[in-house]
Amino acid sequence: MLDLFPLVVLLPLLGFLHNGLLKDRIPHRFAGAIGTLAVFIPFLITLGAFNEFRPMERTAPHLVPVFDWIVVGNFKSSFGYQIDQLSLYMTLIITGIGSLIHLYSMGYMKGNAGYNRFFAYLNLFIFCMLNLVLSDNLVLTFLGWEGVGLSSYLLIGFDYDKSSAAEAGMKAFILNRIGDVGFILGTGFLFWLGGSLQYLQLQTNLSEMGEFANYANIVALFFFVAAMGKSAQIPLYVWLPDAMAGPTPVSALIHAATMVTAGIFLIARLNFVFLLAPETSLFIAIIGAVTALFAATIGTLQNDIKKILAYSTVSQLGFMFLAMGSMSYVAGLFHLMTHAFFKALLFLGAGSVIHALHHEQNIKHMGGLFGKIKITSFTFLLGTLAIAGFFPFSGFFSKDLILEKAYTYGAFGSILWTMGIVAAFFTSFYMFRLVFVVFFGKDNTDSHHKVHESPWSMTLPLVILATGAVVAGFLQTPHFFLHIDALERFFAPVLSKGYELASLHGTLAEHKSLVHDVELSLAGFSVCIATIGLILAFFLYQRKPSPILEEHTGFRKILFHKYYIDEIYDFLFVRPFLFLSRGVAFFFDTKILDRFFLGIGGSFGVIANGLRRLQSGFIGDYALYVVIGTFCILVYLLTRGV
């Protein structure tokens, strides 16, 4: 199956071309099937390749060079794929969850006029994302990186006749561009220092170069800026909640499970750089923890079901960055995977609810749905338990591993841990608020329409994802429960070289050792926190719905308005920029530049108009000019003296 591996990348591209070029000529059912198969077959191939690769034993990656792209001097960039534990892991998530979401979309998008276009975009996205994770060099990764940005823009603005959707697409695109500057600068720096763009080559080149540690912080910082944009971290997170203007499957696929985790992937891929950059790593951990906490608090008072989940995604990505910053890449990648399961599940569940209620997204107009849409509500509940971190759902294992690693991380460990645990409390609270209001509370639905369960194409993915959300955590468990470390051993070949490199120069940020009893009490504490969140939500929203969170005064008003961050950005950046642009466009350009250049053109016109009167067509006139000219020259020569 490793021989067939290029097909994994090729099939989504073919699917995109097919659906994109023939979008007006093929029936919807056919386009949906093609689009789904173009992701599902690669999933099967990847599974086969995974089996053949033997990731637990093999240490060297399998390289698949396709063709050289740019060769200038010693700069070489090629289309080549690097199959190793990390890229296989990501590919399985992308194609696996991707095909479920494609299947779901076949039901969800039924009757939409842009059905075929939607599937073309989705396949384009998968193609770009696979290039991003499978590439063996930074340039191809960047190509995928930009490609997913483009697909995200297209999909967010899918309903392009709605101006809110078009604006949200633009916002996402522009904020991502800010991050991409970091990517380009980082790539340039790495090429300058390491003399290559291939990951493997870079790894060996940098290990031979002792003084790289001096530059590691700045290179790492550049790449982190890129990750900030793509993975929606403070201060570049504001696009993600707005991205919910896209269709719900898009939110699940791109803005929860795959694209937004590209930042995490990038850090893991460049772990040999980040391990040498302890200061930047600490910064990443702090940003991650702050983002986790910040977004979780916003999530508590939102009323749009998708917005709540979007802030939850920002918050969970913060957790992942907390893990990456504390240099426990396994924990970050673990949470990436479990989050992909339960967040995709939650988004698709929300989509199913929206579908059932005929495009109602405000949770205040929902309620009492539990008995009416059984599969959706049951799977949604499982997803909520997973994200809130209840034992033994997947979220518990991954989040606890992150919190544990944060706790043992250097000097600031306990502070980071505290922020993480508070964020976890809010996570549990807002998720159960959502569950109680939507599924158990008073029925506020518009009773004109009959509430109906979604078709099997939508519920099947929900069931499969729910299964994943429940069991995925068992890949890596703490010592007091089964003590499995499969994931750590799985990633060891990818990460070990970086660790060697770092410890070689004595810069590895030391993790304090952890007594087993402390580990148990940390886990116990976080379960308690999650339970308190649940109980609080139960009392405030279920037993006796309290007005306390409906009135928005004081701090609650600030929270409800998301700390006014959008307004602040609007005031600080957007308005001055628009003002400046308008000034340039409508004053400087028309009044000054245009006048200047039109004036030059016009003056030549005036001169030419005068001169053309000389062209009378009378030969005698021309002869006279010659004589007058000759006379003038003679006079000049005679007066001046030859």
Add this chain to the structure above:
Amino acid sequence: MNQFISGIPVAYILGLAGILFSIGVLGVLIRRNIVIIFMSVELILNSVNLVFVTFSKALSHISGETIVFFVMAIAAAEAAVGLALVIAIFRHKKSTNVDELQSMRW
């Protein structure tokens, strides 16, 4: 420098050349018949030739006369081409009046 050529003062000959030249120029400028204009041009050329020959003789130097031969050869060629053009134009326009030949203006 010889002041006299065959007993005639150089200044006289130069004066004659000047008069011939002016008549030629005047002819080019004010006459309307294209054939007459042509003849005026020939007059200009001849006046110049006269000056060349005069100075050649006065300075006892051959180069002036050499140039005269060139001028005559070129004048002959010019007359041949020019007259051919005049005939072509006349066939086209049925006129030799230059004021009616002004199609090349703006």
